[in-house]
Amino acid sequence: MKTLIRTLGLVSTLALFASPAQSATVPVAQEGRTFNPGQITIQAGDTVIISNKDEFIHQVYVDSDKMNFDSDEKPPGQSISIVFAKPGDFNVRCHIHPKMLLVVHVK
Secondary structure: HHHHHHHHHHHHHHHHHHHOOOOOOEEEEOOOOHHHHHHHEEEOOOOEEEOOOOOOOOEEEOOOOOEEEEEOOOOOOOOOEEEEOOEEEEEEOOOOOOOEEEEEEEE
């Protein structure tokens, strides 16, 4: 019986370590025609929420061989969510303000 209890305890402990990690939500602001912060490092599966805190419309897009994303235009006060499913380095830009750049490093 003691052996069974120890075995069950070990199996339960291993199951905790084998569970997939929870994905995170990372906030980024669009302010002053820039992304703030301008560079982030996240884990694959994490979501980046980009909030328009400017006084004009913004949009975001990602164009890479690993991922394509193109949002609608968002007025001030609205947000855009992007899930980065694969590792790599991604440039996030705004079609309306092409000098805006957010670099997302996905591990």
